[in-house]
Amino acid sequence: MPEDKPDRNASLRLTVARRITALRRARGLSLSALAVQAGIGKGTLSELEAGARNPTLETLYALAGPLGVPLSRLLGEETGHxxxxxxxxxxxxxxxxxxxxxxxxxxxxxxxxxxxxxxxxxxxxxxxxxxxxxxxxxxxxxxxxxxxxxxxxxxxxxxxxxxxxxxxxxxxxxxxxxxxxxxxxxxxxxxxxxxxx
Incomplete structure (x- = not known):
């Protein structure tokens, strides 16, 4: 159904938001510190953690490095993501x-x-x-x-x-x-x- 895609996008945004927030906090990093290490804007990171911005491959890879995790730890491990x-x-x-x-x-x-x-x-x-x-x-x-x-x-x-x-x-x-x-x-x-x- 055509309306399924927006639901999947919203679900992915929330999954990524939860994972980034949890990993950042577990590593004792502030929004500012992680944004600097990843080379992205603090506003971009804040929007990602709020589930208000669609994650791009470029941004997720930029965050995965400083967080010390593979891409799937941010994206989720569901086949087809x-x-x-x-x-x-x-x-x-x-x-x-x-x-x-x-x-x-x-x-x-x-x-x-x-x-x-x-x-x-x-x-x-x-x-x-x-x-x-x-x-x-x-x-x-x-x-x-x-x-x-x-x-x-x-x-x-x-x-x-x-x-x-x-x-x-x-x-x-x-x-x-x-x-x-x-x-x-x-x-x-x-x-x-x-x-x-």
Whole structure:
């Protein structure tokens, strides 16, 4: 039904809002401190925590780094959750949490035609692996990207800034992100008031 999509968007906004707030508080960070570390505006972060702003892939990755968590800890682990920034769309296929606290996430990745997206560094020890299914991608650490045609794959360290680029038409593929243990499990606390602690 057409009205289902707004409901899913609202549900995703609230899920992300609760998770960001709980993780920020568990780490003893104020809104201002997290915003500075993530390189985003305090107003943007406040709106995200209030559930008043749709999260973009770019913003969630910017927050995941300072919070020390993989993307799915912010997005939620429900298969099919999708987040986009206009250039890259990532739809969650599966998440596996390991006994040691590490996480493996698998996404269906779509890169817009001639689009480029720079991703900030993730937690040290993170490894990304992209298998291109359709199109031609240039991916990897900044200034050391590799051209990957359909049917081939490339792995790189996600612990440094890296980029995704489609060089001909829309590029699609399977992105696997392996994040090592962070030493801190995310709290699943309910949303709290949005005022700065």
């Amino acid at each position: 999708s987040v986009s920034d206009g250039v890259v769309d990532a739809r969650l296929l599966t998440v596996q949490r390991h006994d040691d606290g590490g996480t493996t996430e698998v996404f269906w990745l779509t890169i817009a035609e001639q689009g480029t997206r720079v991703s900030p560094a993730h937690q040290p020890g993170t490894v990304e692996h992209l298998r291109v299914v359709r199109g031609l991608a240039r991916v990897g650490p900044l200034h050391a990207e590799r051209l990957v045609p359909a049917g081939e794959a490339h792995s790189w360290s996600g612990g440094t800034a890296h980029s995704y680029r489609s060089t001909s038409g829309i590029t699609e593929g399977i992105l696997t992100i392996e994040t090592p243990p962070s030493g801190m499990q995310p709290p699943d606390a309910p949303a709290a008031p949005t005022g700065e602690p």
